[in-house]
Amino acid sequence: MRKVILYTVLIAGALMFIYPFLWMVLASLAPEQDIGNLALIPSSLTLKSYLQMFQKIPIFRAFFNSILVTASITTGVLVFGSMVGYALSRLEFRGRNLIFYIIIFTMTLPFQIILIPQYIIMVELRWVDTYLALIVPYMINALSIIMFRQYFKSIPQDLIDAARIDGCSEFRILFRILWPNAIPAMVTVGIIIFMTTWNEVLWPLIVIRKEELMTMPQLVTLFVVGGRAESQLGVKLASATMLAIPIILAYLFFQRYFIQSMATTGLKE
Amino acid sequence: MDKLTIFLHITIFTISIGLLGCSADRSSSGNELLYWSSNNTYEIEFARAMVKSWNKQNPQVNIRFQPVPEGQSSEEVILAAVVGETTPDIYSNMWQGDVESYARAGVLIPLDTLDGFLDYINERCDKRVIEEITSTDGHIYQIPWKINPIMLIYNEKLLSQIGFNQPPRTYEDFLEAGRRFHKDTDGDGYVDRWIGYAEVVVTWWQRFFDFYPLYLAASKGKALIKDNEVVFDNQDAIDVFRFLRKLYANNYFSLERLSARQDVFLSGIIATRFTGPWEIRHAERFKPKGFRYSFSTIPVPSDTLQNIYTYGDPKNIVIFNTCDNPAQAWQFLKFITNKQNDLKFLQMTRQLPRRKHLAKDSTFASFFDNNPKMIPFARQARYVKGTDSSPVLKEVFDIISREYEACVVYGEKSAKQAVRNAAEAARLIVR
Amino acid sequence: MLLKKKHIAPYAMVSPYIIHFLAFIAFPVIFSLVLIFHHWNIIAPMEYVGLDNFYRLFHDKLFFKAIGNTLIFLIIHIPLQIIIALFLAEVLNQKIKLRGFFRAAFFLPVVISGVVVTYLWQQLYGYDTGLINRILVNLGLGRVGWIINPDMAMPSIAFMATWKNVGLYVVLFLVGLQSVPPHYYEAADLEGASHWQKFRYITLPSINPTIFMVVILSTLGGFSLFIEPYIMTGGGPLNSTLSAMLYIYKQGFFFYHMGYAATLGFFFALIILIVIIIQRKVVERES
Incomplete structure (x- = not known):
C-alpha cells in the first residue's frame, strides 16, 4: 500500500515536470485551430507552424550565433579559468592572495550595479551589435577560477615536479599535463557555462539590436512578445520548441553530468 | 600540430569570425548618399525602385540603398x-x-534651412500638420511622409447578428453593442466573446491603439503636451477613460491578454x-471563408460626430547631420515624395502618403476605386494627428498607461482621479 | 633565463583575469559612481545634476513597489521551494525503482531556458483557454485569474519559478539525506521515535547546511528576476509583477535614462548586499 502511494506521488510528480514540455512540442505540431483545446494528442500532425516560423525569423542564423557565442565563451572560460586557477593554486608569486580576495569579492558583488555601466562601455568601445559584446565580458568567470583552483590543489605535486624537470614551461604543464587529469573539473565547468550562456537573455537584449546577430533566446523572446508572429500561436510555440530542443538533447545524453555539475556548483557557492 | 595548438587555433578562429561580424562598412563620402528605408517588404521594393530611377536620372549623385537592419525595433x-x-x-x-x-x-539637419523647403512643405501639408511637425525650437526636422490611421475594424456578420447593420459610432452605441455581444457561448459560466479587445x-x-486615438477623436485632435506644457487633463480625457472603464467593468472587453x-x-x-490599414493584408491572408469586415471611425461622445480625428502613426523622413551633402539629399527627398511617387508608394505599400486632399485628388482616385477597403482610411487621412513634440513623450505615454491600467482595466480609481494623477506625474518630467 | 621565465609565467597566467577585472568590473563600478550624479540619454552629452537622481529615487513609488514585489516573490518562492524539494527528495530517498529516471524528470526544467518555461506557463495560466483553468472547470471548480488578477500574478510567477528550479534542490537535498548514516535511524527506531521526531532530530540537522544554501541561492536568483515578468506580464497587472530588475531595464533601455538606471542599480545592489549579509549572519549563528 505504501509503495502504491509512493509511486503515485512519483509518477504524478514526473508528469508535472514533463507534461508541459510534451504539450508544447505537440501543440507546435498541431494545426493552428486545434491548439486552443489541445490536451495531448492533436487531430493531425503538421509542420506548418515550423515552416511559417522559418520564414518569419532567421532562427537558423540565431542558432549559429548561439553556438558561436556559447562555444567561444565556454572555451574562453576553460582556458582562462584553468590558467588563473592553476597560478593561484600551484604557483608562488607576489599579489597571489590579493588576486584571490579580489575574485572572492567580485563573486559577492551583485551584477545589478555594473549592468548599466557595462552597457555604456560596450557603447564606447563600439561593440554594440557585435559578437564581441556578447562574448568578451563573459570569457572570464570567477566561479570557474575558484573551481579550477580547488581542483588543481588536489593534484599531486610529483606530477608537476616531474614535468618541470623535463623542462616544460608552466603553460605546457597546465595544458598538456594537468588538463588531461582535470577532465571532471572541465566537464563540470563546461556544462555550467554552456548552459548558462545558452540560456542567457538579459545581456543580449541589451547589447544586440540587429536581428542577424541575435542569439536564440533573444530572438525567441522578441518573437513571442512581439507582433511578428501575427497572432499565430503555433509559430510561437514552434520557436520556443526550437530553443528548447538543443538543451533537451544534450540533457538526454549527458543527463548524469548535468545533474552532477549543477549540484557541485550549487554546493560550492 | 598537436591537439592543443589545433584547439587554440579554433578558439582564435571562432573569435575572429566574431570580429568580422562588426566590420560592416557604413561610411559614405562625396557624391554618394546612404539611404535607409523601413524593413517592411513592400517598402523595400518601393525604395529599390525609387533609388534605381533616381540613379539613372542623376548620375552625378549616387544613392546607395539599404533597409534598416532588422532588429528589436527600428527605433532601437x-x-x-x-x-x-x-x-x-x-x-x-523615423x-x-x-x-x-x-x-x-x-x-538632425533642420530642413527648413534648405532651399525651397518651405514652399514644398506648404504645398504638401496643411497648416495643422506643419504646426504639428515643427520642433519646439521653431525649426522643422522632418518631412511628413506616411501615415497608418487607427480605425475601428468590425466583423459585419457578427454585428448584424446583434442588430447593428451600421457600426457603432458613439460611446452609447458601442456600449450597447458590447452589452448585446458579450456572451458565454459554451455555458461554462464565463464570458468568452467580447465586443473588442485592447492590449x-x-x-x-499600446495606448496608440486605445486611449490615444479615442482621445484625439473625442477632443477633435487636441494635444497631450503643447509648448512643453501638459494639457491633457481635460474633460475629453476623462470621458475616454470613463468610456473604456465601462467596457471593462461590464466585461465587454476581455481582461485576459x-x-x-x-x-x-x-x-x-x-x-x-482598433487597428490600422495593415490589418487588410493580414485579414485577406488569414480570414476564414465567408468572413466580412469593414472599417469605421473611432467611437466618440455623441456630440462630436463631425470630423472625427484619430492617431495616424506617422513615419517621417529625416536627414542626419552625418550627411556631407544635405542639398543633394534634399533633391532626392523631393523626388521620392512627389505626387507620382506618392501614388506609387500607395500602390506598392498600401500605406497612405501624408499629403493634403488625398481622398479628393484625381491622381489617387483610381487606386481607391480598385481598393475600396482603403477608402475609409483615405477619408480619415484629413483628420489624422501624429504626436506632440516633446523629448519625454514616451515617458508621458508610460505614465498615462499606468493610470489607464489602474482606472480603466482594474477600476482602482475614478477616471477623474486617474487623469489628474497622470497629469501631475507628467508635469514633473516635462521640461 | 629559465628562472626569469618562471617568474613571468604566473603573471602571464593571471593577466587575462586582471585585464578583465579592470575593464569589466572595476571600471564599471567606478563609472557607476560617476553616472549616478548625471542625467544621460546617451545621444546628448552627459549633464551633471548633483543628487537629482537620488531625489528622484526616494520619491519613486514604483521603484519601491518593484523592490517590494521582488521581496514578495522571495517570501513565496523560498519556503515553497524548500518544502517541495524536501518532500520530493524524501520520496526519492526511499527504496524505489527507476530513481534515476524520476530524478532526471524533476531536473528537466532546470536546464531549459527560462524563456521557454515562461512562454509555456503563460499558455498554461491562460484565463480562458489555459490548460490549468480548463482542468479546474472540468473538475467543477472555478477559473482562477492566474496572471490577470493583481493579487495572484506574483504568486503565480513564484510558483512557476519553483517548478523550474526545484529539481536542482531535490538533488542537493538528496545528497544531504544520503549523508545521514543509516544507523542513526535504526537507533531512533529502537527508541520508538515517531516519524516527526526522526525528521526533526536526525534529518533536519543533517540537511541544515543545504537549506541555508537553498535560501541564499534562491535569494540571488530572485533578485535577478527579469525574463519571467518581461515575457509573461510585462510587469502588470497594476505593476504587481514589476521586478526591480525589470524596472531598471525599463528605465535604462525603454527610456534611456542611463544616469537614473545606474542609480537604481547601485541602490538595489546595496539592498541585495544587506539582505545577503543578514542571511549569512543568521547562517553563522545557527551553525
Whole structure:
C-alpha cells in the first residue's frame, strides 16, 4: 500500500515536470485551430507552424550565433579559468592572495550595479551589435577560477615536479599535463557555462539590436512578445520548441553530468 | 600540430569570425548618399525602385540603398546607429515622436534651412500638420511622409447578428453593442466573446491603439503636451477613460491578454478592434471563408460626430547631420515624395502618403476605386494627428498607461482621479 | 633565463583575469559612481545634476513597489521551494525503482531556458483557454485569474519559478539525506521515535547546511528576476509583477535614462548586499 502511494506521488510528480514540455512540442505540431483545446494528442500532425516560423525569423542564423557565442565563451572560460586557477593554486608569486580576495569579492558583488555601466562601455568601445559584446565580458568567470583552483590543489605535486624537470614551461604543464587529469573539473565547468550562456537573455537584449546577430533566446523572446508572429500561436510555440530542443538533447545524453555539475556548483557557492 | 595548438587555433578562429561580424562598412563620402528605408517588404521594393530611377536620372549623385537592419525595433536600431555614429544620410522610417529628442541632441539637419523647403512643405501639408511637425525650437526636422490611421475594424456578420447593420459610432452605441455581444457561448459560466479587445499590458505604445486615438477623436485632435506644457487633463480625457472603464467593468472587453492566443478577431471571439490599414493584408491572408469586415471611425461622445480625428502613426523622413551633402539629399527627398511617387508608394505599400486632399485628388482616385477597403482610411487621412513634440513623450505615454491600467482595466480609481494623477506625474518630467 | 621565465609565467597566467577585472568590473563600478550624479540619454552629452537622481529615487513609488514585489516573490518562492524539494527528495530517498529516471524528470526544467518555461506557463495560466483553468472547470471548480488578477500574478510567477528550479534542490537535498548514516535511524527506531521526531532530530540537522544554501541561492536568483515578468506580464497587472530588475531595464533601455538606471542599480545592489549579509549572519549563528 505504501509503495502504491509512493509511486503515485512519483509518477504524478514526473508528469508535472514533463507534461508541459510534451504539450508544447505537440501543440507546435498541431494545426493552428486545434491548439486552443489541445490536451495531448492533436487531430493531425503538421509542420506548418515550423515552416511559417522559418520564414518569419532567421532562427537558423540565431542558432549559429548561439553556438558561436556559447562555444567561444565556454572555451574562453576553460582556458582562462584553468590558467588563473592553476597560478593561484600551484604557483608562488607576489599579489597571489590579493588576486584571490579580489575574485572572492567580485563573486559577492551583485551584477545589478555594473549592468548599466557595462552597457555604456560596450557603447564606447563600439561593440554594440557585435559578437564581441556578447562574448568578451563573459570569457572570464570567477566561479570557474575558484573551481579550477580547488581542483588543481588536489593534484599531486610529483606530477608537476616531474614535468618541470623535463623542462616544460608552466603553460605546457597546465595544458598538456594537468588538463588531461582535470577532465571532471572541465566537464563540470563546461556544462555550467554552456548552459548558462545558452540560456542567457538579459545581456543580449541589451547589447544586440540587429536581428542577424541575435542569439536564440533573444530572438525567441522578441518573437513571442512581439507582433511578428501575427497572432499565430503555433509559430510561437514552434520557436520556443526550437530553443528548447538543443538543451533537451544534450540533457538526454549527458543527463548524469548535468545533474552532477549543477549540484557541485550549487554546493560550492 | 598537436591537439592543443589545433584547439587554440579554433578558439582564435571562432573569435575572429566574431570580429568580422562588426566590420560592416557604413561610411559614405562625396557624391554618394546612404539611404535607409523601413524593413517592411513592400517598402523595400518601393525604395529599390525609387533609388534605381533616381540613379539613372542623376548620375552625378549616387544613392546607395539599404533597409534598416532588422532588429528589436527600428527605433532601437536607429538609436544604436546614432550612438555609434553610424547613421545613414537619409532615413525614411523615423517615428515622429522620436524626432524631438534627436533634434535636441543635434543629430538632425533642420530642413527648413534648405532651399525651397518651405514652399514644398506648404504645398504638401496643411497648416495643422506643419504646426504639428515643427520642433519646439521653431525649426522643422522632418518631412511628413506616411501615415497608418487607427480605425475601428468590425466583423459585419457578427454585428448584424446583434442588430447593428451600421457600426457603432458613439460611446452609447458601442456600449450597447458590447452589452448585446458579450456572451458565454459554451455555458461554462464565463464570458468568452467580447465586443473588442485592447492590449491590457502597460507598454507605453499600446495606448496608440486605445486611449490615444479615442482621445484625439473625442477632443477633435487636441494635444497631450503643447509648448512643453501638459494639457491633457481635460474633460475629453476623462470621458475616454470613463468610456473604456465601462467596457471593462461590464466585461465587454476581455481582461485576459488575448494577444497570447490565436487571432481573436478573425476567429470571431471579438467583433471589433482598433487597428490600422495593415490589418487588410493580414485579414485577406488569414480570414476564414465567408468572413466580412469593414472599417469605421473611432467611437466618440455623441456630440462630436463631425470630423472625427484619430492617431495616424506617422513615419517621417529625416536627414542626419552625418550627411556631407544635405542639398543633394534634399533633391532626392523631393523626388521620392512627389505626387507620382506618392501614388506609387500607395500602390506598392498600401500605406497612405501624408499629403493634403488625398481622398479628393484625381491622381489617387483610381487606386481607391480598385481598393475600396482603403477608402475609409483615405477619408480619415484629413483628420489624422501624429504626436506632440516633446523629448519625454514616451515617458508621458508610460505614465498615462499606468493610470489607464489602474482606472480603466482594474477600476482602482475614478477616471477623474486617474487623469489628474497622470497629469501631475507628467508635469514633473516635462521640461 | 629559465628562472626569469618562471617568474613571468604566473603573471602571464593571471593577466587575462586582471585585464578583465579592470575593464569589466572595476571600471564599471567606478563609472557607476560617476553616472549616478548625471542625467544621460546617451545621444546628448552627459549633464551633471548633483543628487537629482537620488531625489528622484526616494520619491519613486514604483521603484519601491518593484523592490517590494521582488521581496514578495522571495517570501513565496523560498519556503515553497524548500518544502517541495524536501518532500520530493524524501520520496526519492526511499527504496524505489527507476530513481534515476524520476530524478532526471524533476531536473528537466532546470536546464531549459527560462524563456521557454515562461512562454509555456503563460499558455498554461491562460484565463480562458489555459490548460490549468480548463482542468479546474472540468473538475467543477472555478477559473482562477492566474496572471490577470493583481493579487495572484506574483504568486503565480513564484510558483512557476519553483517548478523550474526545484529539481536542482531535490538533488542537493538528496545528497544531504544520503549523508545521514543509516544507523542513526535504526537507533531512533529502537527508541520508538515517531516519524516527526526522526525528521526533526536526525534529518533536519543533517540537511541544515543545504537549506541555508537553498535560501541564499534562491535569494540571488530572485533578485535577478527579469525574463519571467518581461515575457509573461510585462510587469502588470497594476505593476504587481514589476521586478526591480525589470524596472531598471525599463528605465535604462525603454527610456534611456542611463544616469537614473545606474542609480537604481547601485541602490538595489546595496539592498541585495544587506539582505545577503543578514542571511549569512543568521547562517553563522545557527551553525
